[in-house]
Amino acid sequence: MNVKLPDGSVREYEGKMTAFDVVRDISEGLSRMACAVKINGEVKDLTTELVGDIDEFVVLKFEDEGGKKTYRHTASHVMAQAVKRIWPEAKVAIGPAIENGFYYDFDVEKPFTPEDLEKIEAEMQIIIDEKLPIDRFELPRQEAIKLMEEKGEPYKVELINDLPEDSVISFYKQGDFTDLCAGPHLPSTGRVRSYKILSAAGAYWRGSEKNKMLQRIYATAFDSKKDLKAYLNMMEEAKKRDHRKLGKELELFALMDEGPGFPFFLPKGMIIKNELVNYWRDVHRKAGYVEISTPIILSRQLWETSGHWLHYRENMYTTVIDEDDFAIKPMNCPGGMLVYKTKPHSYKEFPIRVGELGLVHRHEMSGALHGLMRVRSFTQDDAHIFMLPEQIKDEIKNVIKLIDEVYKVFGFSYHMELSTRPEKSIGKDEDWELSTQALKDALDEEGLEYVINEGDGAFYGPKIDFHLEDCIGRTWQCGTIQLDFQMSERFELEYIGADGQKHRPVMIHRVAFGSIERFIGILIEHYAGTFPVWLSPVQAKILTITDRNNDYANEVISFLESRGIRCEIDTRNEKIGFKIREARNERVPFITVIGDKETEDNTLSVRMRGKKEDEIMSPEELANKICDDVKNKK
RNA sequence: GCCGCUAUAGCUCAGUAGGUAGAGCGCAUCCAUGGUAAGGAUGAGGUCAUCGGUUCGAAUCCGAUUAGCGGCUCCA
Numbered sequence: 096m097n098v099k100l101p102d103g104s105v106r107e108y109e110g111k112m113t114a115f116d117v118v119r120d121i122s123e124g125l126s127r128m129a130c131a132v133k134i135n136g137e138v139k140d141l142t143t144e145l146v147g148d149i150d151e152f153v154v155l156k157f158e159d160e161g162g163k164k165t166y167r168h169t170a171s172h173v174m175a176q177a178v179k180r181i182w183p184e185a186k187v188a189i190g191p192a193i194e195n196g197f198y199y200d201f202d203v204e205k206p207f208t209p210e211d212l213e214k215i216e217a218e219m220q221i222i223i224d225e226k227l228p229i230d231r232f233e234l235p236r237q238e239a240i241k242l243m244e245e246k247g248e249p250y251k252v253e254l255i256n257d258l259p260e261d262s263v264i265s266f267y268k269q270g271d272f273t274d275l276c277a278g279p280h281l282p283s284t285g286r287v288r289s290y291k292i293l294s295a296a297g298a299y300w301r302g303s304e305k306n307k308m309l310q311r312i313y314a315t316a317f318d319s320k321k322d323l324k325a326y327l328n329m330m331e332e333a334k335k336r337d338h339r340k341l342g343k344e345l346e347l348f349a350l351m352d353e354g355p356g357f358p359f360f361l362p363k364g365m366i367i368k369n370e371l372v373n374y375w376r377d378v379h380r381k382a383g384y385v386e387i388s389t390p391i392i393l394s395r396q397l398w399e400t401s402g403h404w405l406h407y408r409e410n411m412y413t414t415v416i417d418e419d420d421f422a423i424k425p426m427n428c429p430g431g432m433l434v435y436k437t438k439p440h441s442y443k444e445f446p447i448r449v450g451e452l453g454l455v456h457r458h459e460m461s462g463a464l465h466g467l468m469r470v471r472s473f474t475q476d477d478a479h480i481f482m483l484p485e486q487i488k489d490e491i492k493n494v495i496k497l498i499d500e501v502y503k504v505f506g507f508s509y510h511m512e513l514s515t516r517p518e519k520s521i522g523k524d525e526d527w528e529l530s531t532q533a534l535k536d537a538l539d540e541e542g543l544e545y546v547i548n549e550g551d552g553a554f555y556g557p558k559i560d561f562h563l564e565d566c567i568g569r570t571w572q573c574g575t576i577q578l579d580f581q582m583s584e585r586f587e588l589e590y591i592g593a594d595g596q597k598h599r600p601v602m603i604h605r606v607a608f609g610s611i612e613r614f615i616g617i618l619i620e621h622y623a624g625t626f627p628v629w630l631s632p633v634q635a636k637i638l639t640i641t642d643r644n645n646d647y648a649n650e651v652i653s654f655l656e657s658r659g660i661r662c663e664i665d666t667r668n669e670k671i672g673f674k675i676r677e678a679r680n681e682r683v684p685f686i687t688v689i690g691d692k693e694t695e696d697n698t699l700s701v702r703m704r705g706k707k708e709d710e711i712m713s714p715e716e717l718a719n720k721i722c723d724d725v726k727n728k729k
Numbered sequence: 730g731c732c733g734c735u736a737u738a739g740c741u742c743a744g745u746a747g748g749u750a751g752a753g754c755g756c757a758u759c760c761a762u763g764g765u766a767a768g769g770a771u772g773a774g775g776u777c778a779u780c781g782g783u784u785c786g787a788a789u790c791c792g793a794u795u796a797g798c799g800g801c802u803c804c805a
Contacts, residue, residue: 198800206733296800297732304802308732311800339798343740352778352796410804455805460730461796463803475805560805572805610805641762668762676766690764702765709765 097148108145115141115282118154128318130162130286131155131279138165140231140279157318167192169229169281170219170290170316171199176272177218178203178312181211187274188250188300188309195326195568196315200298202250206310207295215312216292226285227270231278239264243275250300251275289323290316333567338619339466345624345681347615347632348467356464356471358612363632366661367615370630371608372452374504374728375476378607382497384448384478389430391454395420400585401429406554410457427453428579428604431479432586440590445600446482446490452611453477467616468571474611481588481600484529490603491537491559491576498561498574498607504728505618509573511543512560514551521554522580530578530601531557555581561609563617571617573609578602625682625704628724635662635721636683638674640690642666647694651687651714658718675702685721 098106098117106120114134118141119126131138133153134145138161155162171190178185178201190199207215234242236255243251254275255264267276269284281287291314298311317323334340342348347364350356360368376386392414398404403411403425412423424430431449440447456472463469482490502509513534516527534557538545545559552558561574579602582588589597608614618626628634635655639648645666655662663683665674671688678686686702688709693699699717700709712720723729 209734294799295733298801299731302802304731308801310732313800350797355796457804460803462730462732462801464797469804473805575805606805608805613805638765640764643762670761670763670768671765672763673767674765679766686765688765692764700765 096145098145098152099148099150101151101153112145113141114139114143114145114152117145117152121154125154125156128156129154130157130159130281130318131165133161138279140229141282142229142231143279164192165279166281166287166318167197167316168276168278169284170287170314171197172229172267172269172272172274172276172280173219173222173284173287173290174215174292174312174314175199175201175274176222176269176284177215179272180218180222181214184247186248186250189254190274196293196313198298198311198313200300200309200311202300202307202309206297207312212292212295212312216290219287219290222270222284223287224285225270226283228283229267229269229280231265231267231280233263233265236264239266239275242266242273246273248275287316288318289320290314291323291327330567336620336623337466338468338565338616341619341624342467342616345619345632347619350466355461356459356469358467358470358472364615366632367618367626367630368611371611371614374629375452375501375608378497378501379448379450379478382448382493384450386450386452387431387434388451389427389434389453390424391456392416392421392423393430395422397429397433398422401432401582402585403429410459412456412458423456424453425455425457427451427455427475427477428479428582429586431477432582432588435479435481435588436586440481440600442483442590442592442598445590446480446486448478448480450476450478467612467619468565470610470612473613475606476608476611478605480603480605481583481590482603484601487530487533487578487601487603488537488540491534492541494576494603494605495537495541495543495559498576498605501607502561502563502574505621507563507617507621509561509563510570511538511545512548512551512562513538513545514548514553514558514560516557517550517552517554519554520552522556526580527557530580534559534576534578553577553579555579565617565620571609571613573614573617574605574607575609576603576605579604627729628684628721629728631682631684632661633663633681633683634660634725635685635687635717636678636681637662637664637687637689638671638678639664639666640671640688642668643691644689644694647697648689651689651699654714655718655721658722660718660721684724685717687717 096108098108100106114132115126118129129141132141133151133155134149135151138155157163157166168191171192175187175190182203186202188200188202191197239255240252243255258264265277266273267278267280293313293315295310295312297308300306300309315326317326345363346361347367348361349359351359395404407425411425414421414423431451434449452474454472454474459469459471480490515531556578558575558577560572562570563573564570583599583602588600590600592598637648637652639645648664648666652662652664675686684704688700698711698713701712701717702709
């Protein structure tokens with residue numbers, strides 16, 4: 096048989112050969128690194144017996160996505176085996192590889208304790224040291240079910256029953272442990288070189304809160320101890336930039352028992368929030384938006400019209416005023432619709448872009464709250480755009496560009512997702528087709544990459560979501576662009592077309608920051624608290640050496656403030672080293688020392704972030720430098 | 730909301746075996762006026778989250794509540 100390698104060369108073999116034999120034939124070194132192979136487009140076990148000519152034979156190492164998955168999936172089986180050895184009555188559920196590691200779900204009498212996890216980790220090493228060969232075998236459905244029933248694994252039986260009729264049912268056996276699994280796997284448990292159990296947590300069987308809660312163990316595995324250590328170090332470092340920790344240290348915001356999920360902004364955090372809002376207004380004014388503000392509390396009747404009273408009630412805070420029901424707005428759209436209706440509109444006005452920095456309240460479940468990332472009251476940088484159907488595509492492009500422009504200012508990388516019509520949805524087929532196509536065309540014509548989430552759209556229209564990453568790699572949805580046919584229908588929005596007739600406008604609903612609170616949370620982590628000058632709560636801090644320098648220092652402060660610079664002065668009776676240490680911990684971008692020398696020469700000794708040497712400059716020069724940085728959003 | 734863990738001074742955390750609490754930082758006062766990441770001394774500050782139980786006695790053991798943390802679910 097002929098095997099074609101990625102470099103184009105072809106190797107000839109005779110007789111029984113496994114993929115691993117070929118790998119070993121290519122190089123001994125490679126065989127030690129190999130995790131799996133890709134044969135004619137399919138990722139397979141190294142133990143796979145080769146049949147016939149192979150046009151594509153790619154060896155997958157840990158660095159390769161398929162290799163990493165295989166490696167960690169095997170590690171998850173080793174973990175499951177360890178758990179079964181210690182608690183034979185434990186029922187195994189599923190154990191896939193995930194982004195940075197893997198997990199396995201178990202149904203056990205008692206949740207795992209930290210000591211249990213240590214025991215499991217130790218047992219895993221024993222299994223690895225046993226170097227158990229991992230063998231694949233297939234069974235017909237009935238026998239597969241019988242095997243799992245014998246082993247007392249009801250979850251596996253359920254999984255088998257749910258497999259499509261024609262699917263191959265495969266198992267992997269390693270020593271005393273056999274698991275239903277599609278594979279592929281490493282050839283031996285001895286091939287797992289380093290791993291670490293990270294945490295245990297409850298998780299619903301099949302992800303539904305209606306099902307039993309199982310115990311999930313999260314862990315990770317790498318092909319070398321060095322890489323594992325590097326990963327664990329990285330996670331430690333990431334924790335240091337957690338926005339909740341930095342938010343407290345830098346006095347940006349606070350969360351209190353008195354308002355769970357309702358964040359308090361402290362003076363320094365408020366500066367960041369206001370700067371973001373100023374920037375937002377500037378960008379939107381230039382992009383042709385007008386701004387409105389609608390009430391936070393509106394009548395029940397309005398929410399019935401919008402459908403929220405029926406569909407979103409459990410997330411809404413309600414109140415009673417003069418015996419009538421009112422609700423605190425969870426979204427801004429209904430208010431925006433009322434504003435649209437304050438006067439008749441002509442097609443000539445379109446597109447009408449109406450922005451609103453709306454404070455919304457949503458009752459999120461207590462367990463879902465997370466710092467500023469997931470709160471119960473937040474400010475959406477909302478806007479509703481009313482337009483003609485033929486304007487959809489261009490307008491979507493405009494919004495995509497605007498959001499991209501905004502994210503670029505902060506140096507964010509992000510990914511986009513397009514969500515299409517869900518099963519439960521309302522509206523005409525043609526509207527869905529038209530709008531989904533418009534979203535797709537806009538993305539494609541701009542040459543943008545995106546993933547499609549089939550059926551994940553809102554019930555009233557398809558959407559494009561923008562996702563940003565936090566410091567430990569979790570992604571948070573921020574920007575979103577949603578087509579909405581529901582609202583204009585429900586609120587009977589109208590415009591007079593060129594034909595003199597009344598029509599329904601098309602509406603999009605979009606946010607760029609998403610939630611200013613969440614965006615700030617991500618910014619804190621993104622910059623690790625070291626904000627660019629324009630966002631820095633304190634841009635310059637003046638430190639005096641002795642109180643002989645106070646008068647000059649105050650003069651300098653007044654001058655800088657007259658130029659709109661946010662500054663602080665530290666005339667405390669402390670040593671300069673101590674004052675510098677504090678100013679640096681506060682991440683002040685321009686730390687200015689004034690001693691006798693500077694007082695005499697009317698100069699400043701300025702330490703700029705990231706530079707080791709101080710720079711001597713005049714107050715004028717410092718002010719210009721800071722103003723330039725602010726202007727350039729540096 | 731669900732599973733698990735946690736709650737001690739403004740902050741970060743000790744508190745071994747039930748016998749009414751400690752450190753560092755911060756704060757206040759005093760000394761030192763000191764040139765680029767912590768000068769020294771003294772002092773104030775705690776119903777040990779809340780409520781209830783066990784006990785002669787609870788920060789410590791048990792239960793409930795509240796909030797936080799890690800996940801699940803949900804979402805900007």
